[in-house]
Amino acid sequence: MEKFKVSGPSRLSGEIDLDGAKNACLPIFCASLLSSEELNIFNVPRLGDVQTLLTLLKSLGVEIEVDFERKTCVLNSKGLCSNIVSYELVKTMRASILTLGPLLARMGEVKVSLPGGCAIGQRPVDQHIKGLEKMGADITLRDGYIDAKANKLRGARIVTDLITVTGTENLMMAACLAEGQTVIENAAREPEVVDLACCLKSMGAKIEGEGTDIIRIEGVEKLIAASHRVIPDRIEAGTFICAIAACGGQIFVKNFDRKIMGLAYEKLKSCGGEFLEVNGGLKVKFDQRPTSVSCQTSPFPGFATDMQAQLMAVNAVSDGIALIDESIFENRFMHVSEMQRMGADIKVKGRTAIVQGKKRLSAAKLMATDLRASAGLVVAALVADGESLIDRIYHLDRGYVNMDIKLAELGANVVRIRE
């Protein structure tokens, strides 16, 4: 298993080029299942999750030409030959559930494994199922699988009980080939949902209202060949800004787009430092210890749960006390006990972490438990005194392209150890 050896404290300087957003790329890849014509995708990130999804799509008969050097991928689903998505694939990546809507709409029958719980919470998919049932699908849960059938999905008014990102994406994709109009109310407004809608529209879908909480989709007969460029990864941007806030120094974040950051940008600015948006990116400079910043995670445009662990690492070395409420997932504080082992002063009460900033953290042997928790541990290790070893770094590779190399280019002492 691979590890990161991080020798801190670091001071960072240089330029970082953001990769394409994982959580935009995954649904867009699944959108290719809706059409029998080519989908050309640009700005594709070389990530563990992207590779897992390509393996899955290949098993369904999708033709794939991927070039990670050029960040391009061409997907062609004209020869779809299977409608079964096995537990083996879904258990390694929950986003595999995003095949449910498109496969059902295209093939009329599908069997997708139920994802089950994961390291950050239970994460049910009842809203995906309820929405598809509203569109006329006949769904049974059997032997851990979702068996769904619908000769032709019908447009429907769907009001989701809660805001769900992949739920909105699944229903939006299914609705593209349904008969008549579908209205999704209480829809997720995340930039990745908007990017998916943008890709679907270039494939000929009729969608309105993406980016608001009511999305209207008018079903069409078929979708056609298209090209699409994936948006930059806002979570990668936020993670590197957290690293600079914790460590100090100066970086230029290329391709930075403030509009897709939501409240996270304001919170990061409240940590202190100087932020200057210039053509083509963002300059960030931190010369002093950051200021503590409280936050409550919530759907976009609120503070992203995917940034919570990284901001906690910043708060661990900030001046002041911060309250961090995790309101999206019930078990997303797995990084806390690891940060405590580095000397961080964090107390957890229910879904709130109380972080009293300390001047210094000390290095430790650390265990990554999920993707964003790992990113939080990397930020903490960068600023800690001494040599930290972070185990199970495969979690990080699922969602960050070459984080070790990108950090080393900024002057951090980070080495990947292969055993």
Ligand code: EPU
């Ligand atoms: N939920 C339900 N029923 C459902 C769907 C969701 O109860 O049918 C609950 C979840 O358990 C959770 C809340 O609703 O408590 C929100 O979950 P959501 O469905 O929005 O999450 P997701 O779509 O499974 C995506 C991202 C996550 C990100 C969340 C929240 C992708 C592939 N994944 O997950 O990303 O944390 O939205 O923004 O887009 C990550 O990248 O590390 C990651 C976990």
